[in-house]
Amino acid sequence: ELKVEQNPLFLSMQEGKNYTIYCNYSTTSDRLYWYRQDPGKSLESLFVLLSNGAVKQEGRLMASLDTKARLSTLHITAAVHDLSATYFCAVDRAETSYDKVIFGPGTSLSVIP
Amino acid sequence: NAGVMQNPRHLVRRRGQEARLRCSPMKGHSHVYWYRQLPEEGLKFMVYLQKENIIDESGMPKERFSAEFPKEGPSILRIQQVVRGDSAAYFCASSPSSGAQPQHFGDGTRLSIL
Numbered sequence: 001e002l003k004v005e006q007n008p009l010f011l012s013m014q015e016g017k018n019y020t021i022y023c024n025y026s027t028t029s030d031r032l033y034w035y036r037q038d039p040g041k042s043l044e045s046l047f048v049l050l051s052n053g054a055v056k057q058e059g060r061l062m063a064s065l066d067t068k069a070r071l072s073t074l075h076i077t078a079a080v081h082d083l084s085a086t087y088f089c090a091v092d093r094a095e096t097s098y099d100k101v102i103f104g105p106g107t108s109l110s111v112i113p
Numbered sequence: 114n115a116g117v118m119q120n121p122r123h124l125v126r127r128r129g130q131e132a133r134l135r136c137s138p139m140k141g142h143s144h145v146y147w148y149r150q151l152p153e154e155g156l157k158f159m160v161y162l163q164k165e166n167i168i169d170e171s172g173m174p175k176e177r178f179s180a181e182f183p184k185e186g187p188s189i190l191r192i193q194q195v196v197r198g199d200s201a202a203y204f205c206a207s208s209p210s211s212g213a214q215p216q217h218f219g220d221g222t223r224l225s226i227l
Contacts (some may be wrong), residue, residue: 042204090156100169103156106154
């Protein structure tokens with residue numbers, strides 16, 4: 001059974017600091033997604049990572065994928081308050097022919113001045 | 114181009130009543146997914162549908178829950194005889210096809226059971 005773990009689950013960081021959120025998954029997968037969720041809101045797609053070594057960047061966020069280690073990272077550079085949200089990674093089950101996506105528990109990020 | 118539309122946004126039911134949640138996918142999307150999110154938790158997959166077909170309902174409780182995606186109209190998630198434990202946010206997502214596509218999420222329906 002595919003399991004997706006994230007750490008940390010809660011993160012409080014000061015503005016201007018850097019930090020990394022980790023996402024581990026238990027079985028082979030072809031695709032990894034990162035989503036953002038603001039309180040009481042829907043999920044917004046941030047990144048889709050499709051292959052080993054993939055790296056994508058958008059603003060202060062950079063995501064990478066190591067399929068051999070079954071690990072993805074979401075790196076935050078020089079955090080600002082607007083990045084406060086919950087971040088989910090999600091993984092496709094490779095053995096299915098469709099997008100059965102399994103979500104991690106989420107990392108709740110608070111950026112404090 | 115409208116996104117995934119869910120209604121109602123908030124739904125209050127008493128124990129034993131029925132809850133019906135609706136989801137209209139994005140235009141051109143034929144794949145619909147339902148997820149449940151409990152407070153402070155991640156999303157749990159419930160069911161995946163294509164038009165008139167349930168492809169995978171392995172995440173859906175065997176009793177009281179059902180889903181459909183008819184040829185015409187929105188997808189419906191139906192919960193019969195609701196209990197307190199059904200209180201959660203229910204999200205619908207859609208995608209144009211399977212494979213390397215991020216799912217587009219609706220704003221969710223917050224279901225509260227009195």
